Amino acid sequence: MNKNTLLQQIKNRRKKLGLKQSHMTMRIGMSRQKYGLIENQGNPTLENLNLITLGLNCQLVLRQV
Secondary structure, rough: HHHHHHHHHHHHHHHHHHHHHHHHHHOOOOOOHHHHHHHOOOOOOHHHHHHHHOOOOOOOOOOOO
């Protein structure tokens, strides 16, 4: 899975839940600017990905390829 696919999945899940970026930042305790950069430009740390998945009520699954 490439970076763009992961970022698109994050954005799609947030929208499916009816959340704005500002709602996500309140749910996960991340600045709005930082969350926006992650969602739009990528390169999140594993810690930030974990926070985001918690805020989206989903799981982060890593698979060996």
